[in-house]
Amino acid sequence: MRAKNRKTYVSRSNMINRELVVEPSPHVTGGVTKDLLMKYTFVALCVIAATAILAFGITALFMEITAVVVAVISDYLLSLIMKKKGPINTYSAAVSGLIVALSFSSGIPYSVQYSVPTMEPNIQYIAVAVISAVTVILFKRIQGLLGRKYVNPVAAAKLLVLAPIWSMALMPQDHSIIDISSFASLQVALQACYSYNAPFKDPLLTLTVLKNHGWVGGASSIAVIVVGTALLLVSRGYLKLRIPLTFLATTAIISASYGFINGEDIILRVAFHLFVGSVIFLAFFMAIDPATTPLTGLGQIIFAIGLGILTFALQIWGHFFGGSILALVIMNLTVPLLDRVGIHKPFGRR
Amino acid sequence: MAAKIKEKKEQARKVPIEVFPDPETAVILALQHIGAPNVPLVSVGDNVSIGQKIADSRERISAPVHSPISGKVVKISDAYNPCYKEFPQAIFIENDGKKRKDKTLKPISESELKDVSIDFLIERVREAGIIGLGGAGFPTHVKLSPPPDKPIKHLLVNACESDIYATCDERLIVEKTSNILKGVKIMRKVLGSQKVVIAIKDNKIEAVERLKEAFSGDPDTRIVARPFTYQQGDENLLQKAIFGYEVPAGKLPYEMGVVVHNVATVNAVAKAVFEGEPLTSRVITLSGDVEEPKNLLVKIGTPVGHILDRFKVSPNDIQKVVLGGAMMGISIRTTETPLIKRTTSILVFLKSKYKLVKRRTDCIRCSKCISACPLDLHPISIVEAMEKGDVERAKRLYLTDCFECGICSYVCPSGIPLADIIRKCVRGLKR
Numbered sequence: 201m202r203a204k205n206r207k208t209y210v211s212r213s214n215m216i217n218r219e220l221v222v223e224p225s226p227h228v229t230g231g232v233t234k235d236l237l238m239k240y241t242f243v244a245l246c247v248i249a250a251t252a253i254l255a256f257g258i259t260a261l262f263m264e265i266t267a268v269v270v271a272v273i274s275d276y277l278l279s280l281i282m283k284k285k286g287p288i289n290t291y292s293a294a295v296s297g298l299i300v301a302l303s304f305s306s307g308i309p310y311s312v313q314y315s316v317p318t319m320e321p322n323i324q325y326i327a328v329a330v331i332s333a334v335t336v337i338l339f340k341r342i343q344g345l346l347g348r349k350y351v352n353p354v355a356a357a358k359l360l361v362l363a364p365i366w367s368m369a370l371m372p373q374d375h376s377i378i379d380i381s382s383f384a385s386l387q388v389a390l391q392a393c394y395s396y397n398a399p400f401k402d403p404l405l406t407l408t409v410l411k412n413h414g415w416v417g418g419a420s421s422i423a424v425i426v427v428g429t430a431l432l433l434v435s436r437g438y439l440k441l442r443i444p445l446t447f448l449a450t451t452a453i454i455s456a457s458y459g460f461i462n463g464e465d466i467i468l469r470v471a472f473h474l475f476v477g478s479v480i481f482l483a484f485f486m487a488i489d490p491a492t493t494p495l496t497g498l499g500q501i502i503f504a505i506g507l508g509i510l511t512f513a514l515q516i517w518g519h520f521f522g523g524s525i526l527a528l529v530i531m532n533l534t535v536p537l538l539d540r541v542g543i544h545k546p547f548g549r550r
Numbered sequence: 551m552a553a554k555i556k557e558k559k560e561q562a563r564k565v566p567i568e569v570f571p572d573p574e575t576a577v578i579l580a581l582q583h584i585g586a587p588n589v590p591l592v593s594v595g596d597n598v599s600i601g602q603k604i605a606d607s608r609e610r611i612s613a614p615v616h617s618p619i620s621g622k623v624v625k626i627s628d629a630y631n632p633c634y635k636e637f638p639q640a641i642f643i644e645n646d647g648k649k650r651k652d653k654t655l656k657p658i659s660e661s662e663l664k665d666v667s668i669d670f671l672i673e674r675v676r677e678a679g680i681i682g683l684g685g686a687g688f689p690t691h692v693k694l695s696p697p698p699d700k701p702i703k704h705l706l707v708n709a710c711e712s713d714i715y716a717t718c719d720e721r722l723i724v725e726k727t728s729n730i731l732k733g734v735k736i737m738r739k740v741l742g743s744q745k746v747v748i749a750i751k752d753n754k755i756e757a758v759e760r761l762k763e764a765f766s767g768d769p770d771t772r773i774v775a776r777p778f779t780y781q782q783g784d785e786n787l788l789q790k791a792i793f794g795y796e797v798p799a800g801k802l803p804y805e806m807g808v809v810v811h812n813v814a815t816v817n818a819v820a821k822a823v824f825e826g827e828p829l830t831s832r833v834i835t836l837s838g839d840v841e842e843p844k845n846l847l848v849k850i851g852t853p854v855g856h857i858l859d860r861f862k863v864s865p866n867d868i869q870k871v872v873l874g875g876a877m878m879g880i881s882i883r884t885t886e887t888p889l890i891k892r893t894t895s896i897l898v899f900l901k902s903k904y905k906l907v908k909r910r911t912d913c914i915r916c917s918k919c920i921s922a923c924p925l926d927l928h929p930i931s932i933v934e935a936m937e938k939g940d941v942e943r944a945k946r947l948y949l950t951d952c953f954e955c956g957i958c959s960y961v962c963p964s965g966i967p968l969a970d971i972i973r974k975c976v977r978g979l980k981r
Contacts, residue, residue, distance in 0.1 A: 224970035226956035
């Protein structure tokens with residue numbers, strides 16, 4: 201055999217002896233991972249957090265830091281305990297922590313009608329820290345062991361921690377008892393909450409541009425809408441666009457009808473229900489949590505309509521301001537059922 | 551919303567087809583198509599010439615294989631068959647370098663085409679061993695003879711070549727445009743179809759220009775250049791994109807009056823009829839992590855390792871080798887694997903550039919696999935049902951409709967190998 205051939209032969213025999221890695225197709229994957237989605241969400245939330253600092257001052261910053269630090273530390277400690285069953289997931293924990301801070305209600309300022317003091321800052325920090333820890337430990341880690349998450353971790357943790365406090369001590373003084381069922385009382389609430397001591401004198405501007413009451417994350421409705429929309433676009437279809445859209449549309453339709461039936465100022469009525477922090481922030485950052493929302497398009501729409509109706513009902517008749525979190529947890533529990541709705545016929549069988 | 555994939559073709563699409571030298575030893579797998587396995591017609595010690603039929607079957611759905619080189623049959627034993635691991639029989643031929651040609655198939659001239667019978671042409675396509683060269687490998691002569699009660703209105707030539715990295719069809723169109731024109735003529739005659747549609751992705755700019763130029767005098771041929779998605783490379787989805795109807799599940803395109811052929815198959819038919827050349831070579835793309843991607847005209851039966859060797863891909867750097875596109879291709883166990891008719895590309899993934907495919911974590915229920923599935927299946931629901939052992943529910947979700955495009959695994963942010971799980975379940979159910 202000629203020398204040249206021999207050389208080829210030798211190198212080929214090397215290859216023959218070697219087993220290659222065998223993997224199933226596809227051999228490439230798209231660039232989007234869970235972590236990337238979490239990073240996008242975290243960046244978006246940071247922008248919202250900045251608007252909150254603008255509205256609420258340095259207190260908001262400290263609350264945000266407290267929540268994120270507690271969440272990340274809890275996550276780290278649990279990953280040590282759970283080892284393989286729960287690998288460390290810093291971004292996810294940080295996002296949850298930030299949502300805890302941003303979904304915290306800063307209360308309503310002292311006013312003539314409602315002699316409601318804002319929460320003591322120290323109590324605020326403790327509450328945020330406790331909710332943050334409960335979110336990560338109980339509702340992210342332990343719920344995660346079930347194989348899937350049934351309820352939104354932040355909403356559930358907030359309800360679990362705050363409900364007893366509200367019902368025991370703060371309920372009589374807290375904003376959650378504000379009656380907004382009639383337009384007269386709504387106007388009182390608007391005067392009390394959205395013009396007194398607010399950046400703008402006009403309740404409508406306060407509601408849409410910048411407010412310093414209610415949910416920390418809902419400080420600027422416009423910012424939430426812009427950032428939330430940007431997040432939906434950047435995430436290229438990995439977040440469920442239908443949910444915030446349907447939820448907000450449902451809220452608008454119901455409140456407009458309610459205002460129309462009672463002969464009220466429809467714009468104010470709709471603006472209040474849409475832009476109050478607990479609705480706008482929840483729509484873009486909590487209701488779209490993929491793990492606790494339905495898989496099918498129809499399921500998502502039913503979910504969001506239910507969420508809108510429940511939120512409205514809780515606010516009007518339950519006098520539960522910020523009732524959207526209760527509505528969210530209730531709707532989360534229907535998801536296993538909604539997943540079976542709206543499974544369309546595949547290609548060629550329609 | 552249709553999921554987009556990165557095509558990674560920019561570099562290779564400009565590289566002209568290079569003729570790869572004949573191998574020292576060709577390993578011809580007896581079964582390379584979908585259908586009945588072939589039986590060797592030669593025995594050890596026989597001398598064979600280029601284009602000589604060396605294995606065949608009597609079944610209708612089958613296609614013979616031919617010797618790509620002239621030489622001596624040295625052994626008939628097992629080799630690694632990338633598509634059918636249960637049919638490893640192969641014929642090993644040692645090259646004698648004499649390039650003797652077998653003359654069984656007589657070439658006909660273009661002017662003779664109108665005089666020959668349709669049966670002659672179908673027989674010619676079968677004898678030339680032509681199968682679907684887009685990767686499916688279904689014998690072409692069967693697709694060219696639909697039942698007589700189903701008139702074929704359209705011949706649809708699929709030139710989308712949608713899988714990642716593959717550029718061989720694109721180069722073939724650019725360099726062998728006249729062959730495509732001739733092949734289309736033959737197929738039209740055989741099928742009796744009035745209209746021809748050539749579907750091509752609009753970013754193959756040069757190929758589209760060449761086709762438009764070549765078919766400019768033909769009012770019945772329509773070149774449809776559109777931004778087809780990866781999934782629309784599938785024949786049923788392509789028909790929906792072009793004609794608007796959905797082929798009912800379980801039916802074949804001819805029932806809708808359409809026959810779909812890959813553009814490389816059209817080229818092979820033209821060569822078989824006008825040049826009397828059976829299918830013994832094909833154009834492939836060598837790409838992946840290699841520095842200079844190539845388009846090569848390679849003899850069937852050339853071992854993959856031989857090709858890699860020539861382009862100085864060091865065996866110790868290779869992590870894995872994939873035959874076919876990166877989405878649907880098969881990852882092979884050894885580079886001893888010979889090239890078969892269905893191989894469209896050889897993709898090399900090097901250790902230095904290799905990233906572990908995403909590790910599987912819990913589903914985050916983003917529902918992206920559902921919106922990405924071109925068939926509107928529910929991949930994650932099927933996988934959940936199968937993993938719970940609920941086969942009935944999985945069947946109600948039509949898991950057997952899946953054509954394994956792999957887009958669900960591609961988009962999954964949790965790294966769940968959805969396509970692979972579904973593929974294994976479907977295989978399991980069929981058994």
